[in-house]
Amino acid sequence: MPIEHLPATADPEALADVLKRDGCVVIDRLANPAQLDQVREELAPYTATTNQGVDEFSGKETKRTGALIARSPTAREIIMNPTVRGTVKNVLAHATSYHLHLTQVIAIGPGETEQVIHRDQWAFDFFPFPNGYEVQCNTIWAMDDFTEENGATRVIPGSHHYEDRKEFTIADTVPAEMEKGSALLYTGALYHGGGPNRSTGVRRGLNITYAVSWLRQEENQYLSCSLETARELDDELLRLMGYARGAYALGYIDDLRDPLQAIRGRDDSPEAFGDLAQAERQIRSSQEQFAGQ
Numbered sequence: 009m010p011i012e013h014l015p016a017t018a019d020p021e022a023l024a025d026v027l028k029r030d031g032c033v034v035i036d037r038l039a040n041p042a043q044l045d046q047v048r049e050e051l052a053p054y055t056a057t058t059n060q061g062v063d064e065f066s067g068k069e070t071k072r073t074g075a076l077i078a079r080s081p082t083a084r085e086i087i088m089n090p091t092v093r094g095t096v097k098n099v100l101a102h103a104t105s106y107h108l109h110l111t112q113v114i115a116i117g118p119g120e121t122e123q124v125i126h127r128d129q130w131a132f133d134f135f136p137f138p139n140g141y142e143v144q145c146n147t148i149w150a151m152d153d154f155t156e157e158n159g160a161t162r163v164i165p166g167s168h169h170y171e172d173r174k175e176f177t178i179a180d181t182v183p184a185e186m187e188k189g190s191a192l193l194y195t196g197a198l199y200h201g202g203g204p205n206r207s208t209g210v211r212r213g214l215n216i217t218y219a220v221s222w223l224r225q226e227e228n229q230y231l232s233c234s235l236e237t238a239r240e241l242d243d244e245l246l247r248l249m250g251y252a253r254g255a256y257a258l259g260y261i262d263d264l265r266d267p268l269q270a271i272r273g274r275d276d277s278p279e280a281f282g283d284l285a286q287a288e289r290q291i292r293s294s295q296e297q298f299a300g301q
């Protein structure tokens with residue numbers, strides 16, 4: 009099955025429909041390539057000192073540079089992209105809310121071999137989530153053109169509905185070839201992996217992932233960005249980073265207060281506390297949907 013491509017003008021509902029059906033979709037030319045060059049420039053001091061991976065999964069010819077909110081103001085804009093966030097909200101609508109899971113530039117160097125085909129949600133202790141209950145909606149933005157030769161991400165469209173813990177080879181996959189500025193969206197249950205780089209150049213991808221807010225974040229957002237920098241960010245981004253309650257109570261501070269107050273200061277108005285009725289309304293429908301699986 010080929011990977012469906014939609015234009016940057018596609019609306020989040022149409023994108024979410026393809027993600028629910030195929031587990032992946034490419035949005036062509038969603039960002040201006042110059043914006044990705046800017047991310048690359050802002051990160052240059054950090055990528056220069058990033059080490060290669062230490063094992064087969066992280067890739068011995070691959071560099072992974074994170075903490076993008078702290079290190080790249082332009083990456084913040086990409087993280088907040090309205091088309092992507094609208095799509096994530098729709099794909100993860102069975103949970104009360106979602107948050108940022110990780111931010112990482114993945115630079116696959118020449119000579120890198122293929123990554124093992126996996127599901128990103130295996131990071132959660134291989135917990136067998138019910139089929140259709142997606143816990144992640146992920147993106148890889150092409151910072152260079154993604155080609156089969158330079159290590160475009162390999163995916164198996166439709167595999168988000170397969171059994172768990174299956175093993176695949178690269179022959180079972182197709183490369184997510186796309187132009188610089190395009191973005192591959194894929195769910196936590198989609199089988200995929202980084203491709204082998206048989207070119208002479210580096211393949212850079214901006215991996216920004218989102219997860220339901222009742223699961224622990226892979227990149228620790230509170231420690232990856234200093235409190236000083238966090239104070240300069242707007243509320244919407246802070247909430248996405250996790251300065252918000254997940255569900256009714258997860259992540260509160262001291263007297264059940266909203267964690268955003270750790271940044272903005274104390275507020276004892278009724279809105280500063282959790283809304284139980286609202287949380288109940290949001291989760292009731294998903295409990296009905298997944299009951300008995």
Ligand SMILES: O=C(O)CCC(=O)C(=O)O
Nearest residue numbers: 114160161201202203213
């Ligand atoms: O770099 C890529 O194309 C994919 C990497 C990946 O899937 C991962 O590290 O989990």
Ligand SMILES: [Fe+2]
Nearest residue numbers: 127128200201
């Ligand atoms: Fe992955």
